[in-house]
Amino acid sequence: MPKVNTDLSVEQREELLRELKTRFEKNGNRHEGIEWAQVQAKLEADPEKLWSLSEMERTGGEPDVVGHDKETDEYIFYDCSKESPKGRRSVCYDREALESRKKHKPENSVMDMAAAMGIDLLTEEEYRELQKLGDFDTKTSSWVKTPADIRKRGGALFCDRRYNTVFVYHNGADSYYAARGFRGSLRV
Known part of the structure; x- marks a missing residue:
């Protein structure tokens, strides 16, 4: 299988982060006690994960944070679209x-x-x-x-x-x- 280009342009990254932040703020019940700034810092440090989230978004998944694994210090995203993407x-x-x-x-x-x-x-x-x-x-x-x-x-x-x-x-x-x-x- 050929290697997929996982690079997002600066504009694509900024737009995706805006969309994720807006969804995060609208749905606080999904991630009580989690701060967006910490999530964003993790995302900005891992471009491949940000690309995966862009694919979730592109295919209609509406990804959002649903938890934080304290042992691994990882934020957990699920597809949160009302219906299957x-x-x-x-x-x-x-x-x-x-x-x-x-x-x-x-x-x-x-x-x-x-x-x-x-x-x-x-x-x-x-x-x-x-x-x-x-x-x-x-x-x-x-x-x-x-x-x-x-x-x-x-x-x-x-x-x-x-x-x-x-x-x-x-x-x-x-x-x-x-x-x-x-x-x-x-x-x-």
Whole structure:
């Protein structure tokens, strides 16, 4: 796979930082006790992570800080768009699932897209934590990281919120739908 240019121009960096700061200030319930200046300092010190956040933003994820890991001193970002990010829908779970499709293959897979963006797929536990911060995926669904024993049997997991409840479902890993994408996380 060719190396992707992860350099942002000064203007792109400034615009992204403005957007992230605005979202951070509007959604204080997601990151109580965390100061934006400290987050921004970490972002400015790590251009590749800033690029990954720009990819999350570009694909409709609306990334925001949802926590701080005191042990590693990392800020945790999740995709916080109300619905599954528009630029990451209609994809099957992984490369193996993509290659197994005989007809009507999607353009990409969740795991390949996440890797190219430099982000991790939310786990079921992280997805449930996100849902404590608001009502997400009330009209869409999002693939979540699938345990190896389920994936080995051809399945993959996805989640959504209906009836004020978070549900976890399974599907064949090679399936894809216009209303199913994926949410990512990034540690900075």
